[in-house]
Amino acid sequence: MPEYGHPLRFGSFITPVNRPVDHAVGLAQLSEDLSLDLVTFQDHPYQARLHDTWTLLSWVAAKTTRIQVSGNVLNLPLRNPAVLARSVASLDLLSGGRVALGLGAGWAWDAIEAMGGRRLSIAEGVTALAEALDVIRGIWDTSDRTPLRVAGTFYAVDGASRGPAPAHQVPIWVGAYKPRMQRLTGRQADGWVVGLPALQAGDLTRGNGVIDQAALAAGRDPGDITRLLNVTAGESAADLARFAVEDGVSVFILISDDPAELRHFAERTVPEVRNRVGEARGRHGRAVAPHRIGTPAAQREPGLGDDPVPASLAAGAVLPGEAGYARYTSSYFRGGAPALVLRPASPAEVQDAVRFAARHREVPLGLLSGGHGLSGRSLNHGGIVIDLGALGDVEHLGGSRVRIGPGANWGQVAQALAPLGLAITSGDYGGVGVGGLATAGGIGWLVREHGLTIDHLRSVDIVTADGALVHASAEENADLFWAMRGAGANFGVAVSFELEARPVGQVAFVQLVFAVDDMAAFLQRWGAAVEAADRSVSATLMCGPTPPGQQATVQALIVVDSDDPDLAVARLQPLAEVAPVIRQSAQLTTYDSLLALPAGGEEQHGRGEPRSHSGLIRHLIPPVTEALAALVSADAQFVVAIRSAGGATSDVPAAATAYAARDANFLLVVIGGGSAQFTHRWEQVVPALNGLYLSFETDTGPDALARAFPPAHLERLRDLKRRWDPSGLFRDNFFIDPDVTPTAVAAPSVAEDARP
Ligand SMILES: Cc1cc2nc3c(=O)[nH]c(=O)nc-3n(C[C@H](O)[C@H](O)[C@H](O)COP(=O)(O)OP(=O)(O)OC[C@H]3O[C@@H](n4cnc5c(N)ncnc54)[C@H](O)[C@@H]3O)c2cc1C
Known part of the structure; x- marks a missing residue:
């Protein structure tokens, strides 16, 4: 159907x-x-x-x-x-x-x-x-x-x-x-x-x-x-x-x-x-609302059906065919054709937008912050999009505290904090939006030293499904604060994040290209070296297919949070010894340079349907190393990124936030086509996983949900969903259906450490 x-x-x-x-x-x-x-x-x-x-x-x-x-x-x-x-x-x-x-x-x-x-x-x-x-x-x-x-x-x-x-x-x-x-x-x-x-x-x-x-x-x-x-x-x-x-x-x-x-x-x-x-x-159901194509400006009355949008939003609303609409036909990956785009400029206007969207529960609702969603569909076809781009301020509150709007991107945040000698660990790419990442996790260049982005959150202001503006922190609405840190997209529109930044000076950024003969054995050695590394070291391994007849290679991108070159080299050395290095480059740079976007910013032209899977895993050991080696074998077209997690991420108890897989040392991200071969090879990896990071997963059905959250987490999230969003208004990103009782699908492994 x-x-x-x-x-x-x-x-x-x-x-x-x-x-x-x-x-x-x-x-x-x-x-x-x-x-x-x-x-x-x-x-x-x-x-x-x-x-x-x-x-x-x-x-x-x-x-x-x-x-x-x-x-x-x-x-x-x-x-x-x-x-x-x-x-x-x-x-x-x-x-x-x-x-x-x-x-x-x-x-x-x-x-x-x-x-x-x-x-x-x-x-x-x-x-x-x-x-x-x-x-x-x-x-x-x-x-x-x-x-x-x-x-x-x-x-x-x-x-x-x-x-x-x-x-x-x-x-x-x-x-x-x-x-x-x-x-x-x-x-x-x-x-x-x-x-x-x-x-x-x-x-x-x-x-x-x-x-x-x-x-x-x-x-x-x-x-x-x-x-x-x-x-x-x-x-x-x-x-x-x-x-x-x-x-x-x-x-x-x-x-x-x-x-x-x-x-x-x-x-x-x-x-x-x-x-x-x-x-x-x-x-x-999805879209059934009338689509007001090309209403001439003179007769323009933005709305859905007979329901005009609230006066506070009318001037900024964008309808199909109007100037500015093209921005909403592409995100970083996907295309879209929303029936109505609302562009609130303040939390109060977000409240108006959410109340309006709640009256049109029958059409899809997308929350657009930075437009880099994979699991989340911030654009849609025939529905409403709430564009949070105007809420993009980065405000220094004194000391290391900052308040950031969801519409900022992490490049802008890094740039604003650099003169203060501060940084917030976020991701590896400056174009990613604050709204999507700070509600899911945030696994970035400083993850092993600083933990996840959500670990730096001190409070969030949220517009919930009933249009209320709610402050959530450890002291106030603590349950909601718990849910916003890992499953935030289900609970409302985050309109402001208060975060604790950390002092960060210069960092070493190193690229190594390894010659690899036995991929599975290499991955195992790499895993052990990363786990043993100082926490100032965070690393991403990029593995792709090797053309027939050529030497297999793997690229490593490594950040060491140290401005002392000798110390950085000493901390890197064990990683560089994992296999013969055939190319290398190293530089001392700043955190904001790592996230800097090209001059003029980024244009988004995505029109496709990305396919990617993600998993969190404690150790790179057999059999998952073999399954990963098979994924990138010569005949495949997939790219596997293995990012470090662990370190400070594991200092936070699993029960403390909705993000649960605190003991995972690695995040796997597999990007490829939607072919049977892709699915089959990924299925060989899944049994070994200990969790799933929402942000890189495009399969958002119940099985994936059950892999992302252990049963107790999922039950608590469902209870909270019933309380904060009983009609399921927020459902574009790993929808936690308040009405569904969890079935016995594969839950994240809670088995004892399998490391030999
Ligand atoms: C090139 C690239 C690099 C990436 N690198 C990293 C990385 O290094 N580390 C990492 O952890 N992730 C990374 N990601 C994944 C990224 O965290 C997610 O895709 C994230 O959802 C993007 O957020 P956004 O605001 O840009 O996206 P959008 O497309 O604007 O939003 C995505 C979804 O987030 C939710 N959302 C957005 N705004 C809000 C809000 N204000 N309140 C509540 N929910 C909201 C909605 O469900 C929405 O559909 C990367 C993605 C890309 C495309």
Whole structure:
């Protein structure tokens, strides 16, 4: 039962006949008057009785104000893709972001040839369409300053200038009835459009399967692809609701030129479909809210359905198609298309935002701080995003105390604290946000010496699901403070963190490349050396596949918190002796330099679906060393990072925070594709693990939850979830369902130390 998380939308599919001359325009205006979301036209540029569809779309866009317009679908063989890209961008700009691009490979080849087009086989048509998508997206991509070159067989452009960029991210919907075209849709398109009259039983299920697989293989989220279905007036609301619930269709387009049928569809069928789908999806359902595409600025009234956003947030809210919306279509890894973005500028406005989101529990809610989430989905499709970017102050409270907003990133924090001679251990990358990391753990360059980031938290201010602003510390709301340190994303929006920084001067940063003959034995020696090292040493080992015939190598990144080069070398030496070193570099630097981002900051262009697993483990000993060696063997494409944990992390009792695996000396992070091989090899590692660090895990289901938290922790978290968030409003990141009783899934190992 696929559910791709898109809001339900409804439209019309109109024959663009040119007699009477304004017949199609009138039906388009009627569609808008009936509050349909989109109006679409078939495209047969070889038929004399039809308007040219592109010209008609432009005319209709000018004669309407709100409705989205699209070809259904445009005939690619008769439309040059580079020119089409410019036409679409121009109309999107002129119409305030109301254009979608429906595209098809063409089929009436005699007529196409008669018009001067080129006849293509089915396979050629698929290739041509793939090339056309590269050309179209390339023309729209004005962030790239180089001339566009696409060396296709059917569409080649050689040095074309780019632009204009459309007003919004124009979705490209591909008409695809056969697996080859469906695979292309999964790889490259934003939507799959088919007509129900042309389908056989089971075609939707099969097509979804092909598209989803192709999307995953391409590193995309199947949810990135909207499913659109052209239907006739013969289908009942119950039929359509079934297609929504069982096949993930979110856009229904009525094929009709009859005003009475359009009226019946809009006034009777649409509300009934919404009700039925809402009921079927229930309280765990995803997006069903109307999507206000391209509302002109003059009529702009941000909200969901009939519910306007609170006055405090209205001016800053961003809707699809508006300036600034593009920021919310990509995070570091993933893409998104939220229905509404709220940008609070104070804790009180976050309270307003949460109360508003609580009234729309049926749509997804994302909390966006730094946008680097792997387990957490700070963007979504068709839901609400609360962007905490404006709450990014770093304030020195005196002594070593600092107050930090969730919207800061750790590079900014390090930079602000450096002049004070202070630092807070966080992560290894400055772009990561405070909000996501300081609610989960924080395993960084100083972890063995300073412990986790959450170990430096003294209090957190949280907006909880009921919209209250709650202070949590060891003295006040101590239970909530316990939960926020390791499972914070489940309990509210952290709006301010008070932390204890530590004095940090210069540090040594060392990179070693080892030649490795026996990976399993190397990992075991490395593990022992790290565990025996002084706590000022924290290290990450990066292991990747070795190309056939080449010497296997492993890279180590090591930080020693010492400004004395001799002392740093002495502390490093045991690590450097683990295997022959074939390259090395070392420098004395500052902690804030380690986290510094390139000038101009970081742009986020993620559109895919990351796959990564993480585990916490006490020791690198067999059999896990063998399983890890197999993971990075020659035929694999995975990267394994082995980060040190342990040290000061283990000084805190396991029961003291929601983060539990205090005795783990290592964090494993495996990044790769979602293939069966990946899953199988990771499954060999899992039994040896002693816990799971949420932040690097993309599998967030109940099994992973049970690996992350020992049974007593999980029970306490569930109790607290019932108390602080009984409706499960916060659920985008390792959702702890208050209603589920834990089952006997593999809990973190509590066996005695297995070290021989
Ligand atoms: C390149 C890279 C390097 C990384 N390095 C490290 C590292 O060295 N050490 C480490 O420990 N982790 C590291 N991480 C993982 C990182 O800690 C998590 O991905 C973290 O969730 C990112 O936080 P964010 O605010 O940037 O992300 P966002 O995408 O903004 O948020 C992620 C999730 O965090 C939750 N969240 C965000 N803000 C809040 C808030 N204010 N209140 C409550 N919940 C909130 C939400 O569930 C949200 O979906 C790294 C990730 C990346 C991509």
